[in-house]
Amino acid sequence: MSTPSGGPAVDEAVRTLLLLMPRIVGRVKRLPIPAALQGFDLAPRHLALLAHLEYDGPVTVSELAARLEVAPTTVSLMVSDLAKLGVLERTADxxxxxxxxxxxxxAFAAPIAEWLSGSASAWERVMRDxxxxxxxxxxxxxxxxxxxLEEGLTDRS
Structure with missing residues (x-):
């Protein structure tokens, strides 16, 4: 059912999004991981961290934590894990x-750019219009x- 403005009613929009979101997430998960990054057991949180470094360039752990909106200790642990794998480097400021x-x-700049490009190019096509x-x-x-979603999770704890 449409509203007078021609857009969907709230319940129809929610229904559509509930059906759409799992398909989107599934397609994002199927984006091919470049060979250089396979076997590293990278999670979505790593992808977000790598995306910030790819698009914004080198930063401190504190700056990265602020951008990711998580605790610096969380970012420090992720950075340590990725540094041990050779994916990230830490140098003195x-x-x-x-x-x-x-x-x-x-050595990982091109594979990371390749991995992020699938999602980025899809967003660019959508946003450009x-x-x-x-x-x-x-x-x-x-x-x-x-x-x-976060509020709902917090309310349940």
């Missing part, structure tokens, strides 16, 4: 030798959905 800068190791306000609505709706 030239501005403050006590701080460490995290970056993608050169939207007006800036529509893009803001999509991003805002996804952020609000994530927050509502």
């Amino acid at each position: 030239p501005a403050d030798r006590r701080r460490r800068i995290v970056a993608i190791a050169p 939207l007006a800036p306000a529509e893009r803001a609505t999509v991003v805002g709706a996804l952020r609000a959905y994530e927050a509502a």
